[in-house]
Amino acid sequence: MSLVEIVHHNEVIYTILDKPPPEPPKTPRYESKLEKELKETKKPKLRRTFGYAETPVKPPEQFLKKGEGIGQPVKCTDHQCVGGNLPPVPRRPPPGKKEEKPQKNFKILNIKKAIKTKAKPVEPRLVDTRDGHIKKIKGSGEVPEYCLRPDFGRVPEYLVRRNRKIQKALEEIRLADQNKESLCKLISEEERQKLLKDLKNNWELMQKAFLQLPMLTDTIPKILRKTKMEQELKQLEKDIALVESNPYIYIYE
Structure with a gap:
């Protein structure tokens, strides 16, 4: 049995497995040109102030001359002057005596009017209490009024007209039934x-x-x-x- 001693080697355990494929590159994002221009216009301008601390005065040589100021606005109208021979202006009548108005004697007129006017009729009244309470007789029920009217006890005119229309309609129906042929x-x-x-x-x-x-x-x-x-x-x-x-x-x- 033999032993092999490996001292120097370049093998790594992480490189044994295959590496995954690289991700595809992303497509560039769409950027609008108009948006960039709008952002440029919206940027605040630097060194902007509220105005001059002191209003600059013009030199004396540049004084306000005639016709340089702010004048009144000219109104535009469609008026046109009429030329030619115009009729003469009528003359004022010569001063003369004023017409004398007839004078009225109002006293005599009032007397004549008062003589011709009729007296106001006295309305009949009655006193029904000891304290002097006055009540008109007309409409009080003390005197008979309705029974003395000229149309008392007569049929009203509108009922007479209605009865005539009803009788006429009934007569037409009766004649139609008589002349009706058998079905x-x-x-x-x-x-x-x-x-x-x-x-x-x-x-x-x-x-x-x-x-x-x-x-x-x-x-x-x-x-x-x-x-x-x-x-x-x-x-x-x-x-x-x-x-x-x-x-x-x-x-x-």
Whole structure:
């Protein structure tokens, strides 16, 4: 048995396993050019102050001259001066005597007006207490008023008009009932025969369609259709028997 002593070696345990593949490089991030320009404009400007500590004064040579100051704003108007021969200004009438107004004697006018005016009628009143409480007789119920009216006991005019309208409507209804034709009408023999013929034709067509149905009715639609056609055939047979047995047939319009 022999022993091998390895003193110098370059083997590392971490390099035995295969290294994982390197990660792919990331794509560069999108950066907008406009954003950079905006950031540049938003940067505060240096050495900015609130203004001059003392307002600089202009030298005496630069004094304010005529027409250099701030004047009044000129108003823009659409007015245009009219030229040419204008009519002369009317002259003032010559001074003369004023028209004399007729003088009124108000005392005489008031006396005449007072003579012509009628006296105010005295309203009848009554005193019903010892303290002198005054009450108007009109509307108090002490004197009969309503029974003395000219229209007392008469039918009001609006009721008379309403009764006339009601009577007129009833008369129109009565006349309409008298002149009304009977709704029941007897059909002629020709119409009866034509009706019977049409019913028999319908029965034949229905019977033909019924015989063409399949013998096996194994589905619900087939059963429903067959049942419906049977009911229609029975109804047609009843109608035919009714028309044949009754020579006189009346119909309502």
